[in-house]
Amino acid sequence: MTSRINWFKYSSPASFYPLAGKLIPAFFAVASLLAVCGLYIGFFVAPTDAQQGEAYRIIFIHVPAAWMSMFLYVVMAFWAGMGLAFNTRLSSMMASAIAPTGALMTFIALWTGALWGKPMWGAWWVWDARLTSELILLFLYLGFMSLQAAIDDPRRADKAGAVIALVGAVNVPIIYFSVQWWNTLHQGASVSLTRNPSMAATMLAGMLIMALAIWIYSIAVVLMRVRSVILERERNSDWVQELTEQQS
Amino acid sequence: MKPPRLLDAWSAVVRRDLLSALRHRADLLTTLIFFVIVASLFPLGVGSDAALLRSIGPGVIWVAALLASILALARLFSGDYADGTLEQLALAPYSLTFLALGKIVAHWLATGLPLVIVAPLLGVQFDLNADALLVLMASLLLGTPTLSLIGAVGAALTLGVRGGGALLSLLILPLYVPVLIFGAGAVEASAAGLGAGAHLSLLGAFLLSALVFAPWATAVSLRIAVE
Amino acid sequence: MKPPRLLDAWSAVVRRDLLSALRHRADLLTTLIFFVIVASLFPLGVGSDAALLRSIGPGVIWVAALLASILALARLFSGDYADGTLEQLALAPYSLTFLALGKIVAHWLATGLPLVIVAPLLGVQFDLNADALLVLMASLLLGTPTLSLIGAVGAALTLGVRGGGALLSLLILPLYVPVLIFGAGAVEASAAGLGAGAHLSLLGAFLLSALVFAPWATAVSLRIAVE
Amino acid sequence: MLVISQLGCVRGERRLFSEISFEIGPHTLLEVRGPNGSGKTSLLRILCGLLHPAAGRVSWNGRDIHELGEEYRAHMAYLGHASAVKDELTAHENLRYSAATAGLAASTTDISTALDTIGLSGFQGIPCKTLSQGQRRRVAFARLYLCSARPLWILDEPFTALDAAALALTRNLLESHLRSGGMLVLTTHQEVEITSPHTQRIDLGI
Amino acid sequence: MLVISQLGCVRGERRLFSEISFEIGPHTLLEVRGPNGSGKTSLLRILCGLLHPAAGRVSWNGRDIHELGEEYRAHMAYLGHASAVKDELTAHENLRYSAATAGLAASTTDISTALDTIGLSGFQGIPCKTLSQGQRRRVAFARLYLCSARPLWILDEPFTALDAAALALTRNLLESHLRSGGMLVLTTHQEVEITSPHTQRIDLGI
């Protein structure tokens, strides 16, 4: 019972705002610590790959970013759906706050992938299934953000964004599998991602730590963005005005 | 007289939109001509090598169909939104989901079906064989309604939002990818002498799930638009 | 204060449109993203064979630019027409030809220029080499203003004739063909290691003649539209 | 019986009104007055159920209108700033289809009568795009005429663009609706006197 | 001095009016009256030069307005059914750019004064799309305010959507324009009394 009351308390922007404010520094601290560890392992501890040389080390950024880009879309759609179903303002704000970070992660995955692709495949870009679906994911994020940006009434923007996020969420798996099938149909074996199947344990560890770091970093950034969205949307409410008075 | 029932209201929506479309025959032609022109631009941009054209033909025709269908979508709700008809639909004592489905059906009949009928002509331009032409028509017959259904959600979401047309394509084109892949895939498979059955049944499955999900999402978006 | 002169009025038109565009940054992005998405759809329809894609790359990118520019054109005058601004422009004590040119310039700056800048990214997706990428940008830099100028005539015609409008704008599309052929041709020539100079100077010539002819035709069509 | 309780409305960042409560029963005219931008249109759209209020609720015969949904909408007619007249259809076609989609029982003769009554006899068969501003508004009123059986009418500046003759006709229509037990919610900036058994007024300040 | 001679207008297949002749000199108000669809809007658009008449001619100081072109337009202000207000710009920006494109000399303070006068003090800096129907119409009137120096004003149902306060303000504006030697052509279905040194009326039958 008590936990339930707590939950509802923090689902109101007014009480969520200070809570988030307290959590953010902690999240950032943990994220940077993990990132330092992960990068150290990745760049100094992990052995040089037999086939791919030093260039492979970019996976310590590439793979966590790619994972996070997909994960964040699901989380975003979840919050947007909650906002649409239960009309809770905070959930919708979460969704709009997640989108830019998700798009950023997608972009990083694409960029690092392209950087890696040049030495590996001799081309910045190939129409591989995985690459293609990552690109489409980027478009989905951009669509969500453009739609919200194009609508000025925040309540309407939230609802419209939720619809497109949900439609997208239904489609993402379909897109993922169709793209995969498309590629195998066309050039099956020539998709030469010559990967080293038995990844050394240290490499795995480095990657997992980096993934955790990026995860926690995302949480921190999203909380920051939610805080500024709250301030903007509630700037006429009493508690925000008290807050600004206190600060000035 | 008894008041009209749900089905009467539904068919009134369909018939009104078809009549409007007929009054604007030019509009109908536009989508069609756009389809033809886009598909015909390619040989101009790409060069006239026959083998090359044959291998890109199905893809180009499908992309053209997809773009034509987006072009037509911009008009699906915008007229009704501007002149207040949409408000009245939202205030009708019937399920908006169902009425929205009526609008989508009329829209497909007016803009999607003609594409299906004209497509073989374009296929001939790209030197597709008879089997492939049949499969092309079948794939469009299953695929274009799906495009209209998914597109309707986007059209409803972008109502009254400035930048409509381009935003609409941004929202919808990524969602069209599976239809494009299996639509073009079916034709390519058949042109290569393989069976297109698997592709077509997948297209059918997409259509069914879009039928279940899209009208509802469209209705939700329309209510948001008339707020 | 002295009343504004022709150039002041012209720059007010340009600045108003740019400001509107900036207020709707999402609008600007959408044209751009549409360009990127359309170009990316082709591999999905056509297949991922690198050699094939390399050979159709320039054509695909140019067709995508053309479609993106058509899509953006729909908004060039429609807002002004609906809210009465166009009437006021037609009643301004300046040459409408010149004011229309102002709107076209603003429109190109907001929607055409970004295409030129992003195009190389797409070129990379189709595996074009560095020289070809440069020529791609140059050809778009000369070609997209021509598209905006010709397209403006179509957009203005669209306003006047209700319904048949979209059809008229399609009649403009054939006028785009030379631009497409020489634009894509320039890139292909350069990708094949040949000089693209001849193509580019032809594009320049098109641009000049469009500059002379299009604003006038646009103004005439606008006057018809506000009758 | 329409009961409004503690209604509040926020648009953009401005609170337009709050804590508005009233009841409308049969034979009642509710005039909503207020300067430009005071929230009249917003209030009417809330009463229709198009807009969700920031606070409070609207109920019809004791139940929330959003719960009732279609059941409520079957008892209501709304005429907004936009006339819902399709340019490419004739006045007669416009009416036929909009009656069917609105769930109104209307035969062809009913429709012709409605158009004649509102003074569009000669204009039934031509596309509405060639009608003048006021003639289109008359088409919208003809639809209202077909809604006689619905108890609640909600009209947002219905008299714009109407000439004196049309004004008299529409005033008659509204008055007979009230006499026969209807309810009417109305905004207008024009001074149109509508005699009604009961009149209530709401003034929205800015 | 605006001289209209033997003007006739045909729209679609209907002859709206024919052989209309009149003259408007300084201090003169011309009221164009007529039922819906009688051709008031069409007449006004002919006077502006937007529409070409089927017969007759309109001349300004002795020369045909189409010959004069820009020279005529520099002496005229038109306010039509549509307000020419851009949604995404603020009221102030709207005025700044439309003044410049219309060839009006207007400094920033002029514009602020115009907006204040018309009762939009608090609404200068917000995008016009969030204004109500009547507030947008006020923005259009603020532009008219900047046109004080132009002798000929042509207004098509300018008072739609205006509340009582705005009506009084705009009536003042029009009256002082007439007093200072201006000419005014006006259509309206509302009963707005404008006192003017000289008043002429045209009734268009249907």
Ligand code: HEM
């Ligand atoms: C722009 C180019 C690229 C993109 C968009 C991209 C995208 C992705 C994505 C989305 C994942 C996560 C997929 C999953 O977990 O199932 C991933 C993982 C991975 N990528 Fe990339 N990638 C690109 C280039 C490359 C290149 C060039 C290589 C190396 C040859 C590479 C190697 C890997 C590896 C080893 C993984 C982790 C393996 C796994 O979890 O299955 N990627 N990439």
Ligand SMILES: Nc1ncnc2c1ncn2[C@@H]1O[C@H](COP(=O)(O)OP(=O)(O)OP(=O)(O)O)[C@@H](O)[C@H]1O
């Ligand atoms: N979509 C919107 N977003 C933000 N604010 C809005 C929106 N629509 C209206 N408003 C604001 O709400 C206020 C009330 O608008 P509303 O249209 O309800 O006024 P009204 O009383 O009908 O005025 P009028 O008499 O001019 O029609 C206006 O000040 C306007 O600025």
Ligand SMILES: Nc1ncnc2c1ncn2[C@@H]1O[C@H](COP(=O)(O)OP(=O)(O)OP(=O)(O)O)[C@@H](O)[C@H]1O
């Ligand atoms: N574009 C057009 N094509 C054909 N006929 C038209 C067109 N525009 C208007 N008409 C016709 O011209 C007639 C007069 O229209 P106009 O708009 O001038 O009337 P009005 O006097 O301004 O009426 P209102 O008071 O309703 O605004 C109408 O009967 C209409 O049918």
Ligand SMILES: [Mg+2]
């Ligand atoms: Mg209003």
Ligand SMILES: [Mg+2]
């Ligand atoms: Mg009129």
